[in-house]
Amino acid sequence: MKRISILAMFLAAVTLITTSCGTSDKVASVSLSVSGTTGVVNLAGLGGTLQLQVLTHYTSGKQVDETNWSTYAVTAQGVDDNGLALPAPPQGVTINATGMVTATEPGICTWTDLSSSTTPAWAISGWYQVIATYKGMQSQPVYIPVASAASSQSVTDGQCGPSSSSN
Secondary structure (H helix, E strand, O other): OHHHHHHHHHHHHHHHHHHHOOOOOOEEEEEEEEOOOOOOOOEEOOOOEEEEEEEEEEOOOOEEEOHHHOEEEEEEEEEOOOOOEOOOOOOOEEEOOOOEEEEOOOOOEOEEEOOOOOOOOEEEOEEEEEEEEEOOEEOOOEEEOEEOOOOOOOOOOOOOOOOHHHO
């Protein structure tokens, strides 16, 4: 009887090993978003913050938050509201290991008021592009305009960019 039970356990183990091969769950893609925002993204106010979220999408369909285990590349693109090139991080913006983006000195405005009336018509003149990387896989870029300084172009109150009430 001992031989039969040992043989049965061996066959069960071989069956388990061979049937589970090739069914590993793998990361299919990585996505990046700004948490808690809908509509227009705007990094408002000097010291203002936005939280990024990195999700990994697996072949099984599950999603896992990998924000704290990702790395981030930030590049300045475009110009400020005065037509000057945006400063490279850590000037203008910083991003920490947990995906928190913070507006830093010098205060900048990457919004341009295209209106000639008292109601602003905001357009983006520049932004900071962020790409997250998790285990060698890159996300799509996220574009973050900055309103950490008042704009000299706003005909109303010198504000920079859309207010939270107009998002």
